[in-house]
Amino acid sequence: MRTDGKKKNRLTITAHVLTLCLLVLSVAGASTFAWFSSRKSVGSYAPISSPEALYIGAGHIENDTFEDIRYMYFDGMDVKKADHVDKVFCVYGTGIGNYKIQLAFTTNNQFIYSIYHASESSVESEGAVKYVTHQTTPQTFYYSVSGEAIAGTFLNKQEVEGESIANAENHTDTYGSYANVNKYAEPIYWQTSVAETGRARGAFVNYYILRVSYNGKEVNDRETDVLCLAAKTFNIHAQS
Amino acid sequence: MKGFWKELDGKQRKELRTRLFYAVLSGLMLVVFGTISFAWFASNRGVNQSGMDIAISTESIDIVVVRTSYYDAYDNMTEFKTKLGEAEYSTTENDTDVEPRIAYEMVNESVVDGMRYLQPGSYGTVTFYIRPKANKDNTVVNFVLERGGFSNEYDEHDNLEITEVDSSAVLDLLKGHLLFFTGRTGADYEHFVYTGFLTDRFSYDMGAHDKCGEVGRTDCYKVVLYWEWPLKYYDITDNISTKYPAAVEDYIAANPTFFFGTSEIGDSEEAKSDAFDDGDQTIGDNTDYFVLYIKVK
Structure with a gap:
């Protein structure tokens, strides 16, 4: 039982470290994505006639x-x-x-x-x-x-x-x-x-x-x- | 680490594997996007166009557009361009650089009272060029099409404030009232025959097309989209499979709110026609500038 508890703790710590990494990387990934996806677009425009x-x-x-x-x-x-x-x-x-x-x-x-x-x-x-x-x-x-x-x-x-x-x-x-x-x-x-x-x-x-x-x-x-x-x-x- | 792994039971191993997988996946994403970003920066230095051609750039292609002074003399156009600039769409007149986002003029071929304002019955084109990068000639380019608009608002002192249209009802109507196609034959509104109905995305296979022969753009594929704002609802329904592809009919059936402003329109063709006209009015009352956003996927 004690060994189990130790294992769990180690796993949890490792998992937390990984989660932290995951979080950091995700943020980096997400912001990069937003920046990137917003950077490749053309807008073709024209004025619209207003109904009188x-x-x-x-x-x-x-x-x-x-x-x-x-x-x-x-x-x-x-x-x-x-x-x-x-x-x-x-x-x-x-x-x-x-x-x-x-x-x-x-x-x-x-x-x-x-x-x-x-x-x-x-x-x-x-x-x-x-x-x-x-x-x-x-x-x-x-x-x-x-x-x-x-x-x-x-x-x-x-x-x-x-x-x-x-x-x-x-x-x-x-x-x-x-x-x-x-x-x-x-x-x-x-x-x-x-x-x-x-x-x-x-x-x-x-x-x-x-x-x-x-x-x-x-x-x-x-x-x-x-x-x-x-x-x-x-x-x-x-x-x- | 190896010892640690051994101490875990199956469930714990699975959980760890999952977490590792996602962590690694995020890392991969970062690497991929990093590369693309650098590609974009690199192209900033190398790619300049002559004249008024300007481009946006991805890892495999540049999108080149030719800006004109088509609507420059129109009311409030300077203010509108400022607004586009605030939305990070470059509207600089003589820009020859690669820009992240570019706004340029949509061509309206129909003239009413000497003006080219969009209105029911208008039709025209949207043209751009795809310039593949080295060894990307056979790439299929995927585009997402989005419709947006801006409107003129005035405060009590008559000061103009141009605002982006955020009403989903109006944005929905824009999807059904301005129709886009990849092909068109015929001389005028009465005789046009459209092919390749476009809704919210389209693909362009560079491998299936020839490069264009225009001077200075022989390294590009020319893409012309054809658009029309049908005058009347019956103009559409009377001409399905002749002027308009059958896909338009299916699209109306699947998206009544885009055409009639409501999904509860019923079966009466007359009611649909009235609602379609009302939709035109709603667009006109709430939108002073239309923008088709063409995003490279």
Whole structure:
């Protein structure tokens, strides 16, 4: 029994010494391996296109909630009450440096559309456009025009006998080969001349007021017009 | 020692033998790695490339890549290269040295709005050269392919911080949305026919290929990998065994998370198509730079 105990002790000591060696060698081996394996690699890279995040909403945007553009609607436009109607909308997005605002509209009513930059406030001021949000607890905001109407360019407008209507330039784009189109149903295309500024690095929101003016022109209150409002990313470097 | 051995019973001898074996094995490993390390150091002195060719080196081969200025004018590329440098991937412009790790440009052959950003519908190549060392001409070289990415993050002051993508969901999607092949014929996206579908590894048998005829690289084997980011899910499924090898179909079946972001996709082809599109969106939202890591095994 005593001899056995001795043997065991000697074995244990030897084993410990070996284990120690094993440990040291393993560490050396492992670190060498890590160093080595990390040293023989090539990385082939390419930048990825970011999906565009550019949207149009109605008034007031808050954190992740925004007012759907369907809340911007024209009802009961009374041309005798005032010479124009103002509606607020916003363009918001992420990682978009520049964009242009575009309009396409039919010309039954001979309205004049202009777009202004707007500032938001929770306090009412003269001439400000009131907007009540559609949140669970509705909030009221006021939007004031700042500066002049944003300059823009028409793509296909012509003046015929005092009326602004579309020329034939973009007929095919709109209606294809269909030729039987009323002259007022040919939409006029317009876009801002200078690119609007978003935010290339991060999220942004810009408020606008769309002003619909009658401009003293005779209006037929039974007519309907279609107005399309769009925002398009614009690369100011490419100028395309 | 001999006496000591005799005093042990069978079980003790076995234990000692096992421990000795591992100790010796560790020693062997150390010797082997030591040799390789020296080989690497040695090649540092001897191997210089002309022009923009740069190389990584192992005991039997060098991997030579040709760096270009392909994406230099792109947004944040300088910051991205700095980030690669921090990850110890050399991006130095005119380096002719042997580097431990090298990053270089993946070629995107499709142009959208004058730019070559990767996006669904993109396709292109990844090219590198294998230069065997003396008497290593018939070696089979094993590569491991890994997909990674980096993304642009901005703090409240709009300062850019490029971070490595660590979301396993996004990294998984990269495996299924950017497909790699060893062969391609045809002129464009509509007519390409791919062969040799690659997932996470591939082997190149130098003995089965001829060296390339390019000036200054006649001692190298040229390896071209072809990649594609299919535009639509149906672009893949409608073209199995015609444009894409059948292996792609098996891969989708075996790895639904790589394609649809979930393993619970069900059987509806329409749901798969939607999930595939969502996967593209997830990649785009979370990744601004793609990197294919080609590691010599």
